[in-house]
Amino acid sequence: MKDVGRHPRIKLMTLSEVEDVSGYVGNFNVKVRRKARYVREADCTACGECATVCPVNKYNEYEVGLATRNAIYIPFPQSIPSSYVINMADCLSKDVITCNKCVEKCQKRCIDFDMRDEIVELKVGAVVVATGMDVYDPTRLDEYGYTRFQNVVTSLELERLINAGGPTGGHLVRPGDTKAPKRIGFIQCVGSRSHNRGNPYCSNICCMVTIKNSLLIKEHYPDTEITVFYIDIRAFGKGFEDLYERSKREGVRYVRGLPEHIEEDPSTGSLRLKVENTTAGCIEEHELDMVVLAVGLEARKDGDKIRHLLSLSQTSDGFLAESHPKLMPVDAPTRGVFLAGCVESPKDIKDSVTQASAAAARAGVILSSDKIKLDAAIAVVDKEKCTFCELCVQVCPYSAISASKQNKIAAHVTEAMCAGCGSCAAECAFGAISLRHFEDAQYMAQIEAALAENPQDTAIVFACNWCSYAAADLTGTSRLQYPPNIRIIRTMCSARVNEKFVMQAFKLGAPVVLVSGCHLADCHYMAANRSTVKRMDRLWSRLERLGIRPERLQLEWMSAAEGQKFARVMAELDERRSKVTPEEIEQTRKALEAADKKKVA
């Protein structure tokens, strides 16, 4: 930590948040809000005199509420930067200077109430997202009485209670009466591995956290009786099984089975629980002085902002999705952005460090090059066909297109800003803008080829490369089965699907067509799939006007992680396909041909 503070090539900005990101790989423009600290960081010596006179006492975040802090405080003794900070929301002088005690006390005169937030603009070539996670809040699982019983604590609270730098100086006491607990129970998987309560996934760290803490307690208080209630012990890492065995040798008792609820004896503060020991096949009753809930990890509640700013996507568990689970595990789907630590999935310190070094190496590949190549698949304008209507400008999620109706200036694409979603090409009614390598003619040829034989048995699926096409791949990797009548056409974004593609499919005899893309908030191209929605609405009304059942055109959102959903949607689509009769297909063909003739006339 210290190395970060003094490294000549690291500019550390604490109390800071990324407000805006624009640009692209190699050339991101970033706006960072540096919030006012009200203490001049460079001058503060962290002597702590200011805090001794501060009359305010507030919840101490670092000590997870087991201690208080003042309005002017240092988060913890080894903080980097080593400087005090004023939480202005807590300070008595937040509106008018009414207290001023800290200012009077500070000999270095480094407290400044006039300090204001500052916006810093940066230019960077790559971004590493290491925003971490939230620790599961067990208030929601009230059967363990976390909010009702003082001697039920979380594993994070226990960390502070056994830490020499913690509120008790490392002397383990229970919060209810500050007595040393003699009988401690750990309940595993709190907030993890449950489809009903908390999160369905394994939080990865909690088994080892409990094993580690059981050993630390045994080391200092060998007489303590420790019982761990678990479903499975997952001690899979290097050296982990050794620690598990050691803890058993030290006398920690492991009981396979989770208690349903906990009761408190109000006279002693002791806790009683009943558990089915599934190994022994019997019901056990336990009386304990203190219970530790081994809480899991979950995605940050405030993670959406960064996710949207960098156009990242999340897996169904809320953590950020990587580009490929095996081959690009630290690359984010946005080029030039990399993931490190728990923001990607719950992991321990060693794995976080490993992944962070991997992300640094991957970012280094970009930063060490003078120039990088951009994908050629971007929008290009045929200026002769452009009618200056500005529709392409409106649908471009990256503001990469300029045009002027008023001044009759044809559309122009700033190539480096174009990400290649193709929404503009789908929107242009005059064929003036197309997406290189994903041209209309190529799609029309694919549709024609897909329906060349037995069109009545064929369902056409347009799938977005980043989500639904990836979900289709995952369906395969997972060996899930679906009817073989589906023909998938890959688009980079669902917004690339031109209305004429869909009409062409119906004209050529397709019984059903599905357009699929990323969930609305998770579009790989910012919010390009909002254009998909508008086009689908237009298509549905057009089909209705032509007497074609609108339900023959379907829209589905799925993420890259939803292989099961993909298989289910395909089965449903095929079911729908089987209900479209040859007569209906023929009627559709005639209706569309008549409409075409009318247009020509």
Add this chain to the structure above:
Amino acid sequence: MADEIRIGVFVCECGLNIAGFLDCGEVRRYAEGLENVVVSTVNRYTCADPGQQEIKKKIRELNLNRVVVASCSPRLHEPTFRTCVAEEGLNPYLVDMANIREQCSWVHSTDRKAATEKAKDIVRIAVARARLLKPQKENEIPVTDAVLVIGGGIAGIQASLDLANAEHMVYLVEKQPSIGGVMAQLDKTFPTMDCSI
């Protein structure tokens, strides 16, 4: 001069991942009958060196100007085959992939006939697209040699130090008043049982 379109279709068995569930030979024969397809071959592993050598050899011998690889997802191996054809002097954008593994053999593994028919269709669709592919040029852009690291927990700290030690400028942005994250709240840590800070 309007060049004649000459397509090579390379059908991959992927060991038994594809060949185990559909008839690759039949797919190859079907491909060879498609318009503009000059040659079609079956390979055990097209992505492996012998498979790639075969593609290069056929480009050279038969003057191929489009390549269709019927194998796995383009999300997996499109870059592999783009590099492969580029090494033989063909523009990398003149390759298309027919995804007959993730989206065919693996999802229709109980119906060999239907899977084979679908694979033929997928190849036909890819060939139709390949006919219309055009060579593309990738633009080059300059890179700013600086990096933004968001988050100053253990992961952000490690990434920042590695990048700064590799001579890159690092901007480390942390929401809290100190770096350290959750790690700084922990007592001893496993597996070494030493201090977290």
